[in-house]
Amino acid sequence: MSRIEKVFETKRKSGEKVLIAYLMAGHPTLEASEELVYALERGGAGIIELGVPFSDPLADGPVIQAAAVCALENGTTLRKIFDMVSRIRQKTQVPLVLMAYYNSLLGYGVEAFFDACKIAGIDGVIIPDLPYEEQQEVTPYLVENIPLIPLAAPTSGSRLQKILAHARGFVYCISSLGVTGTQDGFHREVEGFLSQVRAVSDLPLAVGFGIASSQDVRRLAPYVDGIIVGSAIVRKIEETGGNPQAVEALVKELSDS
Amino acid sequence: MHMKHSGKFGQFGGQYVPETLMQALQDLEHALEACLADAAFMTEYNRLLNRYVGRPSLLYHAEQLTKKLGGARIYLKREDLNHTGAHKINNVMGQLLLARHMGKRRVIAETGAGQHGVATATGAALFGMECTVFMGEEDIERQKLNVFRMKLLGARVEPVRSGTRTLKDATNEAIREWVRCVEDTYYVIGSVVGPHPYPLMVREFQKVIGEETRSQLLAAEGRLPDLLVACVGGGSNAMGFFHPFLEDGSVRLVGVEAGGCGIGTGRHGAAVAKGKAGVLHGMKTLLLQDEEGQILPAHSVSAGLDYPGVGPEHAHLSETGRVRYESVTNAEALNAFRLLAETEGIIPALESAHAVAYGAKAAPLMDRDTIIVVNLSGRGDKDVHTAAGLLEGEL
Numbered sequence: 001m002s003r004i005e006k007v008f009e010t011k012r013k014s015g016e017k018v019l020i021a022y023l024m025a026g027h028p029t030l031e032a033s034e035e036l037v038y039a040l041e042r043g044g045a046g047i048i049e050l051g052v053p054f055s056d057p058l059a060d061g062p063v064i065q066a067a068a069v070c071a072l073e074n075g076t077t078l079r080k081i082f083d084m085v086s087r088i089r090q091k092t093q094v095p096l097v098l099m100a101y102y103n104s105l106l107g108y109g110v111e112a113f114f115d116a117c118k119i120a121g122i123d124g125v126i127i128p129d130l131p132y133e134e135q136q137e138v139t140p141y142l143v144e145n146i147p148l149i150p151l152a153a154p155t156s157g158s159r160l161q162k163i164l165a166h167a168r169g170f171v172y173c174i175s176s177l178g179v180t181g182t183q184d185g186f187h188r189e190v191e192g193f194l195s196q197v198r199a200v201s202d203l204p205l206a207v208g209f210g211i212a213s214s215q216d217v218r219r220l221a222p223y224v225d226g227i228i229v230g231s232a233i234v235r236k237i238e239e240t241g242g243n244p245q246a247v248e249a250l251v252k253e254l255s256d257s
Numbered sequence: 258m259h260m261k262h263s264g265k266f267g268q269f270g271g272q273y274v275p276e277t278l279m280q281a282l283q284d285l286e287h288a289l290e291a292c293l294a295d296a297a298f299m300t301e302y303n304r305l306l307n308r309y310v311g312r313p314s315l316l317y318h319a320e321q322l323t324k325k326l327g328g329a330r331i332y333l334k335r336e337d338l339n340h341t342g343a344h345k346i347n348n349v350m351g352q353l354l355l356a357r358h359m360g361k362r363r364v365i366a367e368t369g370a371g372q373h374g375v376a377t378a379t380g381a382a383l384f385g386m387e388c389t390v391f392m393g394e395e396d397i398e399r400q401k402l403n404v405f406r407m408k409l410l411g412a413r414v415e416p417v418r419s420g421t422r423t424l425k426d427a428t429n430e431a432i433r434e435w436v437r438c439v440e441d442t443y444y445v446i447g448s449v450v451g452p453h454p455y456p457l458m459v460r461e462f463q464k465v466i467g468e469e470t471r472s473q474l475l476a477a478e479g480r481l482p483d484l485l486v487a488c489v490g491g492g493s494n495a496m497g498f499f500h501p502f503l504e505d506g507s508v509r510l511v512g513v514e515a516g517g518c519g520i521g522t523g524r525h526g527a528a529v530a531k532g533k534a535g536v537l538h539g540m541k542t543l544l545l546q547d548e549e550g551q552i553l554p555a556h557s558v559s560a561g562l563d564y565p566g567v568g569p570e571h572a573h574l575s576e577t578g579r580v581r582y583e584s585v586t587n588a589e590a591l592n593a594f595r596l597l598a599e600t601e602g603i604i605p606a607l608e609s610a611h612a613v614a615y616g617a618k619a620a621p622l623m624d625r626d627t628i629i630v631v632n633l634s635g636r637g638d639k640d641v642h643t644a645a646g647l648l649e650g651e652l
Contacts, residue, residue: 107548151276
């Protein structure tokens with residue numbers, strides 16, 4: 001059983017949800033990111049998603065865009081992120097998922113990217129701009145036990161069957177249209193959408209985009225197995241200059257709700 | 258019309274977008290396919306081009322310029338004479354008709370030089386649609402006239418402050434907005450870029466330029482041209498101009514990229530010359546980028562060519578060798594801007610001045626019985642402010 005499967009299985013047995021916490025690698029610095037990963041785990045995060053900074057992050061809102069600019073300005077590269085992941089792996093078994101735009105993989109080399117994921121100890125990869133129809137470009141290079149996490153949107157409709165048929169890991173359900181950190185509220189049919197995904201897939205479901213408060217968590221938790229929090233954490237990192245205690249406290253509050 | 262296109266041009270093209278947009282792109286693909294095959298739709302489109310845009314545009318024999326340069330006979334395809342002053346309106350008319358057909362009442366667009374923004378705002382006014390245009394702050398500064406025109410036409414101009422504050426980031430913001438309101442909003446892309454079916458659709462709505470050129474030149478000279486020249490930012494005017502000639506092996510096709518301060522300086526917009534394959538704005542194409550895959554800022558004196566990529570079909574045509582891509586610097590483009598004004602009394606857009614500059618370099622090297630057609634994609638009124646700053650003291 002993979003580390004991701006184990007986390008969902010353990011939480012399911014105890015009737016709890018998995019909190020998936022996102023941070024941008026290299027924001028405010030890579031050294032700080034490493035400490036923040038441990039803080040997120042202490043705060044109760046079951047899976048940690050590491051953003052790879054990209055110059056043109058199409059799926060992200062202003063908070064994560066600004067974090068990416070910061071990470072790029074201080075020289076963060078995929079190579080350095082893999083080095084950090086290797087160091088983290090010597091200290092903890094918390095599942096680590098990389099979220100990278102496709103051009104970052106192309107720049108690194110797709111085959112080399114997945115090999116590096118395996119060596120460093122990555123547990124899954126999310127590529128927000130590589131939809132199902134384009135994934136055959138990377139499938140020859142996928143390595144065992146590092147799934148490409150599928151995304152499902154309220155607009156996916158009849159596509160769900162196709163995009164989830166051979167999926168592994170967990171399903172990343174998008175709670176609202178728009179970019180990450182959206183303030184517009186969840187999609188009007190979010191509950192129906194989550195139930196529809198549940199009917200189509202046996203994988204654990206996690207929901208993200210615009211989840212910032214305990215209230216948001218309580219509203220969506222009944223429909224899913226995991227809750228993804230990104231911009232709210234990145235904002236806290238930005239405000240506190242990457243203070244691990246502050247971030248740990250935020251995650252603790254969210255995971256207790 | 259060969260529809261049911263794969264969405265790929267060789268290794269380029271595709272649909273590299275968030276899952277949220279995939280259903281919308283597939284709906285668009287189906288609607289486009291139906292409309293292009295629908296005689297009533299095409300009649301309506303052609304009627305708008307004729308009665309509103311003012312097509313066919315002239316194919317003008319530039320005799321003074323020809324005499325001055327000594328060499329090939331130079332013709333200008335006068336897209337600058339279209340309503341709103343550039344080729345952009347051809348595509349906008351097609352896409353807005355399609356949007357109306359799909360029941361969309363709100364449209365968004367990105368713009369660089371402002372020509373596509375003005376064309377979209379114009380069409381939205383005509384069709385009674387709500388319109389928001391995303392434009393980089395730097396471009397808002399250098400294209401003030403167009404910003405005012407858009408506002409006058411009832412559009413909202415949304416300043417983009419992220420990244421380079423030019424066309425690249427305006428496109429990012431327009432795509433983000435489309436993801437947010439994809440259920441009721443139509444995104445009018447202004448060039449042969451973006452995810453499938455946009456590159457194909459924009460080409461289809463621009464190929465009238467090449468089709469007219471072909472029949473007008475056959476009527477005037479009884480033969481095909483030897484060389485076609487067009488500027489390439491994203492590349493919609495060039496794609497529409499070249500496409501009807503792709504099968505004519507005797508016609509040389511040259512796309513002119515922004516050489517900026519020189520393509521050796523790192524400050525330019527020459528994505529074919531200096532880019533490598535990557536993914537941006539939903540397409541795989543040639544992009545200016547560093548070794549990590551971070552997109553590099555482009556540079557050009559002309560806002561419309563200030564883009565780090567190129568349409569995927571251009572990337573493909575450069576790979577097959579059917580079209581040759583050259584570059585012209587800011588300084589050369591400015592010289593051509595003056596040259597055309599002084600010899601023919603025509604002030605070209607700075608984008609189009611790149612094509613004029615290449616044509617002016619090529620003509621003297623060619624025989625007098627050869628023919629060059631330069632696509633004059635837009636007029637230069639919008640650039641007078643920029644040019645005045647750069648040419649100050651020389652006039």
